Amino acid sequence: MPDKCNVLKNIKIFLLAFCLTVPAILLSRLISPRATIDSSYIFLAWLPLCVMFSVLFLFGRRGVAPMVGGMMLTNEWNFHLPLPQAMVLLFCQTFPVLLVCAIVRWQLGARWRYGIPNQGIWLRVFWLGLMTPFGIKISMHLAGHYLAFPVTISTFFGTGTAIFSIVDLLSLISAALIFTLFFYYPLRMIVSPHYMRIFWRRDVAPYLAKEKRLFTLLWFATLATLLAVLCTPFETKYIAGYLVPVLFIGFTIGVGKISYPLLNFSWALTALFLLSYNRNFLQGVGSEYSLAFILSVLISFSICLLYMARINQRSEWLNRQWHSQALTDPLTQLPNLRALEQFLLQDAGQSVCYLRMENLEFLSRHYGMQMRVHCEREVFRVLQPLLLEKEKIFHLPGSELLLVLTGPETEARLQYMLNVLNNRKIYWNNTGLDMEYGASWGNIRWSPGNLATAVGAIKLAGGAILLASSGACTDPEY
Known part of the structure; x- marks a missing residue:
């Protein structure tokens, strides 16, 4: 009887993960920002990578089969490749992700999926944000050396120029570092509606309290105004990428005054709008080298934002410790x-x-x-x-x-x-x-x-x- 219950539980988890993964991957690929280099389209952020990470964070090893199945259906829906090329493409997309997650689990232990923005964050940045994109691109270049792929996707397998490969690699890094939590939080809320209430009480409601409400509302209103100006469809030489430092300053001010999950979600949404509706944001960017530089800037600021948030978190922890010690007798450790x-x-x-x-x-x-x-x-x-x-x-x-x-x-x-x-x-x-x-x-x-x-x-x-x-x-x- 217990074995039967475990089988039913695993089937239920598989169906839930599969039903979430397939629409999420299709949606993420649809909203992934694109550009054109050498008459070939290229992703500025390949968002299905974020969905794969999110599914593994939520379901662990039980999410492997739904993730692989979701990617296989998505590839078949978009490319209609022969079986050998389809299997190789699926291997290049999923194997580096699974390998890196196994390494992270080995280094962090069984609770590697918990406390994602807090515990072992720099280890996650290195393996998930840097080594996974490198693994995907190396495997795709090796596959392109031995197999022929359709012209529409052959540039992703090493037939394009060097700068195309660099931008493609940066798109994977930006997706992993900027947008992973952007998909993780909504998917977790869908899986567990109780987490939605926890997220509201812990990361949103305290910053809408009376003493912080004015700053929070003004901060979000300013962010929305800047995004509307930068993403407007009207072309003008007075609105361009040189206004983006104002956004950087705004997010720097928000560190410590807005919770990091909410700040990270806002930054991911901002980066997605800037890369998707980029007529003004990328005005004057006429070469792929400038595009690579802009992606590098966004990636660098994401790491800086994370670093500042960690410094602020540690500072708040030290303040709480000092405050607790000030309220405690040093000998008896009783309240004074x-x-x-x-x-x-x-x-x-x-x-x-x-x-x-x-x-x-x-x-x-x-x-x-x-x-x-x-x-x-x-x-x-x-x-x-x-x-x-x-x-x-x-x-x-x-x-x-x-x-x-x-x-x-x-x-x-x-x-x-x-x-x-x-x-x-x-x-x-x-x-x-x-x-x-x-x-x-x-x-x-x-x-x-x-x-x-x-x-x-x-x-x-x-x-x-x-x-x-x-x-x-x-x-x-x-």
Whole structure:
């Protein structure tokens, strides 16, 4: 029975991948930008390569057969080649892709398909973006040396000029580096509609929040205006490729202020429009050498954009680490007073409870500082399961902890926590330590900068070891 379920599951995945691959390859070939060199058409970006990568990223080894089948049907639909030439063409298109993906899996491990824009990105750029195009072109040139192909596609197999082969190679590199994620994200959303919601919440919605909405809308409006100007069908000498640096500056400004998946998708769409509707963009470009230079510029900026995004991502990660360390006590690794201040800003009506270990100072003089840290962490570990949602424990300098409670019956809950602590010993080097605890609590109103004063009022209101009653509650206003 399990074997039958696995077979049905594999058949279902195959049909899903095949039904996605064939239309995607046909559509990608249809929208691939073209140009004419030496009276022969040439792709400026061969987008079926992006679809092949996307299918393998989504389905792994289960996507190999649908990818090969989709390419075979597409070749038959467009070229009607004899069987030997058709098989050789299919081999040249798919084998380098499969070989490079196998190498990447060997180097990155079983999770090579996950975290595509983040994990092992430079390894992916080298193998998927550079070595795959070289592998495809080398295999096609070798095939053209031994087999004859129709005139319409013979230039792709080495019969054309050297500059034709260079532009053809650049078209493969540009497709792999610029447009792979352009197809990967939509295909993944089709396979898993849940990912569409994740993509919206993670990469789109945060940049439409109130504090970032104006910049995001202005950025996209400016990008759309520049694209409309550069891709307009009206010929004018004042609109040409020299305006493209404005686009580069705009995307550079967007790094860090717009998520990289959304930025990459926008850049791919921009490059596709520039290469497809290129009457103004390529105005004055009268030679294939200029065309090769323009493709090289787009490829170079794509790598620079990725590099800037990675630098910004690492910078944000370091800022989060520094911010986290600023909110943490360096010895106990517990949240400190600064973290308490930020936590109290999130909600109102919270009770702040002061907990003191009375004899910890004396014991630490005998057993050392490590024992002190161990005791504070042990108390934190014991009390943590007793807290409700939106409740937290903070560490104060000395032998003191602060509990922020939001539930009802604060005094009874605090008394119960004290009873739990008093009935449990803390062991240090197989020695049981009898700790003495004192506590007080209160509701405070405070202003930024005066939190220490408000907390001090609760500390003084508690008195000695016994839990204070209603008289210990403070409601100072600072």
